[in-house]
Each structure stands twice: as structure tokens, then as C-alpha cells.
Amino acid sequence: MVLNSDGKKKPFRRNESAAPRASQSPQKPGLQVRAAAAKILAAVVDRKLPLDGALDHEHGNPAYKALNEGDRALTRAILNTTLRHLPRIEAAISLLLDSPLPEGARALQHVLSVAAAQILYLDVPDHAAVDLAVEQANHDPRSRRFAKVANAVLRRLGREKEDILAQISVISPMPDWFIERLEKSYGKQVARAISESQLEPAAIDLSVKSDAEGWARKLNGYVLPTGGVRLAAFAGGIPSLDGFEEGAWWVQDAAASIPARLFGDLTDKRVADLCAAPGGKTAQLILAGGTVVAVEQSENRIKRLRSNLDRLGLEAETIATDLTRYQPEELFDAILLDAPCSSTGTTRRHPDVLWTKGPEDIAKLAALQERLLRHAITLLKPNGTIVFSNCSLDPEEGEEVIRRVLADTPAVERFPIEPSRWPGLEAAISPLGDFRTTPDMLTAPAGFAPGLDGFYAAVLRRVA
Missing domain, CATH: 3.40.50.150 (Vaccinia Virus protein VP39)
Incomplete structure (x- = not known):
């Protein structure tokens, strides 16, 4: 005998299995996004593949290419946030585990990191991040036996979010090998400032052919010490801005x-x-x-x-x-x-x-x-x-x-x-x-x- 989802017994049939295939039941909304994010995170961290390549619309990761544009945007946001905060995210997960995950649970580590990024740093309901991570674990034969662990760890992370954020804030968001090089070159104080500054997305800066003051007024920006124009956050794409089609400016970081x-x-x-x-x-x-x-x-x-x-x-x-x-x-x-x-x-x-x-x-x-x-x-x-x-x-x-x-x-x-x-x-x-x-x-x-x-x-x- 096996159990129904409501806990009652039902007869076992020869063509059933304890873990139904994805094709046997519809996927939860948002599951494809989280699965794509976890796969791409693994490719970046474990196989050293550039993120831009994975997110290329023509030649990128198949899981990413299968998403619609709205889901692609969410995948990018999750990945960028996870990578910016990864040492802190991994420390938060470690705080909540009774013992480190075994080597064979590397795929689960990425699932947990993606979920933790949403709980700690993104405007995603905690229950959605938890449920989708547990669903991912259940869909993956390598991670299925850890599904209850994932559920417990992530639910506790949601409950203790503020305390955990305070504990991990002392950890550099950059990997150890690089923060050590920064400290050697710039000193600990500047290294800390550099590592904290990379947590926020970069501004959009423009180099203009002429009349920086005029373009700053037209585009609601301001003139930089480099002579370019910095834009405030805006909705829409760069090509929609005044001056793009006529080639009056181009995107170029101030530095x-x-x-x-x-x-x-x-x-x-x-x-x-x-x-x-x-x-x-x-x-x-x-x-x-x-x-x-x-x-x-x-x-x-x-x-x-x-x-x-x-x-x-x-x-x-x-x-x-x-x-x-x-x-x-x-x-x-x-x-x-x-x-x-x-x-x-x-x-x-x-x-x-x-x-x-x-x-x-x-x-x-x-x-x-x-x-x-x-x-x-x-x-x-x-x-x-x-x-x-x-x-x-x-x-x-x-x-x-x-x-x-x-x-x-x-x-x-x-x-x-x-x-x-x-x-x-x-x-x-x-x-x-x-x-x-x-x-x-x-x-x-x-x-x-x-x-x-x-x-x-x-x-x-x-x-x-």
C-alpha cells in the first residue's frame, strides 16, 4: 500500500511509482524559473561558465531559453542576487544545518542557495520560495532524500531572517580568494567598502557626442565628473530613450x-x-x-x-x-x-x-x-x-x-x-x-x- 496526498492508504498499481514523473502532473507555477536558476548557478560556480553565455537568448542554457521573457527577467534577478550575496547565503544555510551536506548533494546546495536568495534579499513570498525549492528537490533523484531537510532549513530561514541577516552581515560578499587580494592591495577598510559596493546593480551611464547638460535635462539624468550622463532608474529599454535612434549617445560606464x-x-x-x-x-x-x-x-x-x-x-x-x-x-x-x-x-x-x-x-x-x-x-x-x-x-x-x-x-x-x-x-x-x-x-x-x-x-x- 501507498499513501494518497491526504495521508490515506490506497491500493498500489504496477505502473505507479513513489515519485511521479513531471509529465504526470502539471508543474507548479514558477518551478521552471527556479529550476533554470539552479542549473545556471551550478554551471557558473561548479563549471566556471560565464553568466552572459548562459543567459544568451540564442545560444544560452536550454532551461533559460525555454522561458518567456517575464520568467527570464525573474531568472536573471534571482541569479544576479544569488551571485552577489553567495558567501553570505552559504553561511546562512550552514548556520541552519546540523551537519554539512554530503558531496553528493551539490545540486541541492544550489537549490537552497537560489531559495535563500529570494527569502533574504528579494521581494518574493517566503512560502513560495520554500515550496518551489522542496518541489525541485522532490523532482531530482539526487536530492529527493533531502527534501524534508530543505523544507526545514528554508522555513526556519524565513522565521529567523532578521537575526540571520545580522549574523552574516560581517561576512564579505566576495569569495575568500579575492577579498584577501583586495585587503593586501587596498587595506581592510577599502576592501570592505569595495565588497559592499558591488551588492547593488550598476548605474546606467551614457557617453554623449555633445551637450551633456542638455541630454541630462532631456533624460532626467545628471552630468558626471567624466563628462557623461548618469540616468535614474527607469522602466523600459535603452532603445526607447530619446537620442538612441539618432545616435546621440551610447551606454558606457563612467570609468x-x-x-x-x-x-x-x-x-x-x-x-x-x-x-x-x-x-x-x-x-x-x-x-x-x-x-x-x-x-x-x-x-x-x-x-x-x-x-x-x-x-x-x-x-x-x-x-x-x-x-x-x-x-x-x-x-x-x-x-x-x-x-x-x-x-x-x-x-x-x-x-x-x-x-x-x-x-x-x-x-x-x-x-x-x-x-x-x-x-x-x-x-x-x-x-x-x-x-x-x-x-x-x-x-x-x-x-x-x-x-x-x-x-x-x-x-x-x-x-x-x-x-x-x-x-x-x-x-x-x-x-x-x-x-x-x-x-x-x-x-x-x-x-x-x-x-x-x-x-x-x-x-x-x-x-x-
């Missing part, structure tokens, strides 16, 4: 707009934008007066760059090639090398970065950056200027690369950036004269998100 501005006037200058896609910096260099050659290794990235420039009504010569083998017929007056990096300065918009990268990736990328910079210097005319930049917070990918290159390359020297030229961002100029922004910098008026991406930029000049 990402800094490197191209370090050149000043580029009128009559031959300029290379190396590692140029998606084209925001290329557009800046063109508008500064330069005759720009945009170089990218991938033809697909070049296509994206061309499409963005077409919308803006701007033109540049584009070349798809391996940068380390690039040899132009004529040297350049100015070069921007925004080098590939770990992207650890962008965790507000890409919270998966710290879970898909590690110290070994930083070391490899720093070595690549150094090779690219050394080659880029050979493409520069005497008295020419090169700006080296990237969106990493780790000095191994920034200050250390520049230190090594300057130590044995007498052909170039550092050209210090003047803090007085950057009112509102003076604190971002290092004693050596380089730019180093961190996400906790840049206050904002009420109603606007503060902060900006972590970025490094140094200006070098060729003297021979």
Missing part, C-alpha cells in the same frame, strides 16, 4: 570613458584603438578628432563594433587580426590599449566574474597584457602617447604591468595625470599619476545609483 579622455585633443592625429570592441572608446577617439584604426582579433567583434559605429554615424578603419602580429604600414601618434583582463572591476554588472575566475587567471592575463603593451609600444611614433587600461581591480594586472615595462624599456616614460584636471575624481589619481577607480568611489545625488566600475589607466609617452 570606462576615462582612458580615451586622457589623450585630450586628437585633431590630425593617427590613432589606434587596440582591443577596440564594442566601440565606445573608438567613438570617443573619433569625436576627439582622431583618424582611428580599430583593431580586434575576432571578426565577430569587429562586426559588432561596426554596427555600433553605424548607429552613431561615425567611421573608423577596422582590422581583424592577432594584435601581437599586427604591423601597420605607418606608426601611430596615439594608441589606446584597453587590454583583456579578469574584469574584476565590473562585478556590479557581472557578479559571476569572481566565481568563474581565480588567481591563476589573473596571472595569465597580466602576462598577456604585458606582451600586448610591449608590442603596442613598437607601433608608436617618437613623442607619441599610449594609454594602457583595463577593468581589473587587481594591481597585478595594472600597476605591476606598468612597473615591469618601465623598468626595462627606456623608450617610454610615465606621463603623470594631473588630479586638478579631474574635479570630483581627484582621489582616483595615484601618487605616481595613474588612474585607479574602485566601485565605492563617486557619490551621487538622491535618486541615482552611486559608484563606478573599477578601472586602471596609465599614460606613457615614447621618448625615443
